[in-house]
Amino acid sequence: MAELTFFAGTMDCGKSTLALQMDHNHRARGRVGLIFTRLDRSGEALLSSRLGLATSAIEVGEELDFWETVVGQLTAGGRVDYLICDESQFYTPEQVEQLARVVDELDIEVFAFGITSDFRTELFPGSRRLIELADRTxxxxxxxxxxxxxxxxxxxxxxxxxxxxxxxxVVVGDTTDVDEGEVEYEVLCRRHHMRRMSSKAAQAAAQSADVLPFDLAACPVPPPA
Structure with a gap:
């Protein structure tokens, strides 16, 4: 029985690597799938991992309809056993509903991969809808x-x-500049996210003679880069 499964985590948790591995495993067993992604750090129409692995994919623009895409493939004589959907936090809620319909009405497995919350600790709309609709998170x-x-x-x-x-x-890190400067992303524990203490800020604080608003010694500080 096909399911809509949402694999969730923070950045650097290996979601894109798992997406690539899952696609490999299914293809090795003779199954045929479609790979989708949106705003991958390596460029358009690519699913890439920080480990250096990558494969071509279908870029998910806001106008893409998953139901029409899959049905079009099937009516043209193609075969679709599963979908790999990376960066699914960037999908619209309507697109997530289309994925659920693909599972329910076409009995095609959908594996969605994404991060749940943004840099403000708020759920992405796509992730919220996936949590609401997925058979498994x-x-x-x-x-x-x-x-x-x-x-x-x-x-x-x-x-x-x-x-x-x-x-x-949505601002893609490592590849996009904003007016204020280069954009990067970092994963933090809740304590240091609430205190806005990134690794660079921690290094600067460790070298400062100023009195800190909290006891930085409670957590090890990384050595200066």
Missing amino acids: QVLQVAALCWCGRRATHNARVVAGAMVIEGEQ
């Missing part, structure tokens, strides 16, 4: 780590070296 077991060594639970946006909690929800 599975938290990835590869633990991303905060700079202090604790398990990372939150995604942080760093602009020109400073953590920010305001701005547009």
